[in-house]
Amino acid sequence: MIWRLALGSLAARALTVGMTILAIALSVALFLGVEKIRTGAKASFADTISGTDLIIGARSGSVQLLLYSVFRIGNATNNMSWQSYQDIAARQEVDWIVPISLGDSHRQFRVMGTTPAFFDRYKFRSGQSLRFQDGGTLDDLFDAVIGADVAKTLGYQIDDPIVVAHGLASFTKHDDQPFRVAGILKKTGTPVDRTVIVSLRAIEAIHVDWQRGAKIQGQSTPADVIRDMPLEPQAVTAALVGVKSRLQVFGLQRTINEYPQEPLLAILPGVALQELWQIVGIAETALIGVSAMVVITALMGMMATIFSSLNERRREMAILRAMGARPRVILGLLVLEAAVMAAVGAILGLALLYLGLLIGQPIVDRAFGLWLPIEAPTLREGWTLLAVVAAGVIVSMIPALRAYRMSVADGMIVRI
Amino acid sequence: MNDQDTILSLSDVRYSWPGRASFGLHVPQLTLTPGETVLLLGESGSGKSTLLSLIYGTIVAQSGAVTVAGTDIAAVSPSQRDRHRAEKIGLIFQQFNLLPFASVRDNITLPLQFAPDRRRRVPAPGAEARRLCNALGLPPQVLDTRAGALSVGQQQRVAAARALIGTPPIIIADEPTSSLDAATQTAFLDVLFQQSQAHNTTVLMVSHDARLSPQFDRVLHMADVAQSVRGAP
Numbered sequence: 176m177i178w179r180l181a182l183g184s185l186a187a188r189a190l191t192v193g194m195t196i197l198a199i200a201l202s203v204a205l206f207l208g209v210e211k212i213r214t215g216a217k218a219s220f221a222d223t224i225s226g227t228d229l230i231i232g233a234r235s236g237s238v239q240l241l242l243y244s245v246f247r248i249g250n251a252t253n254n255m256s257w258q259s260y261q262d263i264a265a266r267q268e269v270d271w272i273v274p275i276s277l278g279d280s281h282r283q284f285r286v287m288g289t290t291p292a293f294f295d296r297y298k299f300r301s302g303q304s305l306r307f308q309d310g311g312t313l314d315d316l317f318d319a320v321i322g323a324d325v326a327k328t329l330g331y332q333i334d335d336p337i338v339v340a341h342g343l344a345s346f347t348k349h350d351d352q353p354f355r356v357a358g359i360l361k362k363t364g365t366p367v368d369r370t371v372i373v374s375l376r377a378i379e380a381i382h383v384d385w386q387r388g389a390k391i392q393g394q395s396t397p398a399d400v401i402r403d404m405p406l407e408p409q410a411v412t413a414a415l416v417g418v419k420s421r422l423q424v425f426g427l428q429r430t431i432n433e434y435p436q437e438p439l440l441a442i443l444p445g446v447a448l449q450e451l452w453q454i455v456g457i458a459e460t461a462l463i464g465v466s467a468m469v470v471i472t473a474l475m476g477m478m479a480t481i482f483s484s485l486n487e488r489r490r491e492m493a494i495l496r497a498m499g500a501r502p503r504v505i506l507g508l509l510v511l512e513a514a515v516m517a518a519v520g521a522i523l524g525l526a527l528l529y530l531g532l533l534i535g536q537p538i539v540d541r542a543f544g545l546w547l548p549i550e551a552p553t554l555r556e557g558w559t560l561l562a563v564v565a566a567g568v569i570v571s572m573i574p575a576l577r578a579y580r581m582s583v584a585d586g587m588i589v590r591i
Numbered sequence: 592m593n594d595q596d597t598i599l600s601l602s603d604v605r606y607s608w609p610g611r612a613s614f615g616l617h618v619p620q621l622t623l624t625p626g627e628t629v630l631l632l633g634e635s636g637s638g639k640s641t642l643l644s645l646i647y648g649t650i651v652a653q654s655g656a657v658t659v660a661g662t663d664i665a666a667v668s669p670s671q672r673d674r675h676r677a678e679k680i681g682l683i684f685q686q687f688n689l690l691p692f693a694s695v696r697d698n699i700t701l702p703l704q705f706a707p708d709r710r711r712r713v714p715a716p717g718a719e720a721r722r723l724c725n726a727l728g729l730p731p732q733v734l735d736t737r738a739g740a741l742s743v744g745q746q747q748r749v750a751a752a753r754a755l756i757g758t759p760p761i762i763i764a765d766e767p768t769s770s771l772d773a774a775t776q777t778a779f780l781d782v783l784f785q786q787s788q789a790h791n792t793t794v795l796m797v798s799h800d801a802r803l804s805p806q807f808d809r810v811l812h813m814a815d816v817a818q819s820v821r822g823a824p
């Protein structure tokens with residue numbers, strides 16, 4: 176019956192109670208949404224590379240190397256020489272090595288020079304391989320394989336021509352060497368989706384008539400002449416390495432880091448990711464803090480609502496007292512009502528989150544390449560909801576205690 | 592007069608509301624016997640409601656003894672006092688007696704919630720609520736209606752049903768008929784007395800309306816019962 180009374184009293188104040196619940200629901204949805212995006216981003220970052228034991232590049236910061244080699248964020252300040260690359264490739268610990276050469280772009284997408292081995296060795300989302308949705312791998316010198324987003328955004332199909340520009344966001348185009356779309360990759364949810372992949376030799380080919388980033392005036396070498404050139408690269412941006420035995424990873428890393436001919440850096444992707452999390456962690460904490468504050472604000476709003484309802488509900492409480500309800504019952508009733516509001520708000524917030532995910536999932540995926548999975552609530556989310564209800568109960572104790580004191584002090588005489 | 596014949600007694604009770612120059616009350620002696628119906632007449636502001644509050648124990652006398660159904664209510668803990676009130680006293684106020692959002696049935700059975708002994712005397716609260724409604728001239732379909740949706744007269748009868756359920760030994764009514772017209776007043780008191788007489792219930796009712804006097808066993812005047820005091824005691 177106490178339950179029925181509490182619910183009845185809430186229903187009688189449907190508008191204010193509804194607004195309070197809505198505020199809690201929105202704040203909870205925001206909090207859970209931020210959590211979802213945070214964990215989603217983390218997972219998608221962690222899913223971007225797997226199966227690679229070491230990433231090698233010119234000496235810089237390990238996070239920087241990870242970011243530009245795998246995530247195509249930022250640029251390499253230095254390259255590693257082809258000589259060093261070959262030295263390392265020849266070491267007996269090395270099972271496989273794939274070079275990566277960055278620096279050119281096509282429209283807003285980056286161009287990456289590599290070897291066909293990339294398609295076998297690059298793994299994402301715990302060991303998945305790249306797959307073609309159309310066409311095939313790099314055969315000819317001027318073949319290009321494009322990621323799913325590149326194909327979708329630019330509307331490319333197999334055999335369409337591509338012109339590669341030198342340097343990011345540069346307008347001098349390598350228009351004398353048109354590439355051809357040889358293959359389109361399936362969507363991976365990684366930066367590969369937004370990459371144009373060509374062979375390492377092709378990167379050299381487009382720079383035949385170039386020097387120090389500028390086109391040599393009046394010089395234009397025909398494509399068939401270029402095909403016959405050796406096109407040996409001078410340098411690469413980075414290399415992905417797999418070792419024969421995992422026990423050799425650290426030994427090889429040390430050897431490379433102490434490589435005498437050139438300052439190089441070898442990183443373990445997982446370790447570099449951890450470092451990245453530490454940097455991002457501060458911003459993450461701030462984000463969680465802000466969205467938690469929003470939840471607290473909504474609960475404070477509920478507290479204010481309860482406070483302001485105390486006066487108009489004086490009679491209700493007086494009747495209960497007159498009927499023999501102890502002040503404790505009044506307190507319990509108010510707290511119960513707050514718990515109900517917080518619980519309904521929390522559950523509604525969860526529902527809003529799923530609604531938001533349903534609507535937002537394709538948008539976020541398109542805009543940020545971030546796939547937010549729609550799955551059953553996690554334990555963590557369950558605890559979050561419980562914490563909201565608990566916080567609601569605690570916050571409501573303040574007005575409830577006031578009502579308690581009021582009902583003890585003046586007996587809450589029913590007055591006309 | 593021995594305890595058996597006394598259901599309610601106040602002796603040398605003093606109370607004054609907190610605050611400077613506030614209203615105070617002194618009751619030398621007031622005794623009610625089981626089953627009698629007493630009308631307490633007094634001007635508004637003469638302290639009738641204050642006196643009733645002392646009896647049902649939401650306020651406690653600063654001195655003197657208030658004994659209700661054998662218990663000195665000043666001597667027990669506040670929560671025992673609440674329980675005692677729920678067990679022994681059925682209450683009817685002038686108006687706005689009910690929780691407007693709750694059903695009539697829930698309103699009638701509400702005191703049983705806080706009075707286990709009284710609850711035990713009512714094996715089927717729903718059926719008893721229906722019986723009381725019927726006896727007080729309320730149609731059975733009101734049981735599931737929101738109390739706030741009833742007319743004032745109907746609400747007062749629901750309040751009477753609530754006071755009667757579980758047969759408490761005392762019913763205290765604070766101007767229950769002042770919001771009703773004359774014809775309804777008489778009918779209301781008739782059914783109230785009918786129901787209370789069956790269980791030898793004492794009825795103490797306060798009013799400022801002397802026309803109700805003939806219907807009661809005994810009529811008291813506030814001026815004879817209590818002296819009001821202005822200012823700090």
Ligand SMILES: Nc1ncnc2c1ncn2[C@@H]1O[C@H](COP(=O)(O)OP(=O)(O)O)[C@@H](O)[C@H]1O
Nearest residue numbers: 585588608614634635636637638639640641642
């Ligand atoms: N809760 C209260 N707090 C302070 N003073 C009160 C309270 N209730 C009543 N009083 C005072 O007691 C006096 C008598 O009021 P009341 O007992 O309600 O008289 P009646 O019921 O005869 O009209 C009033 O003048 C009022 O000032």
Ligand SMILES: [Mg+2]
Nearest residue numbers: 639640641765
């Ligand atoms: Mg009064």
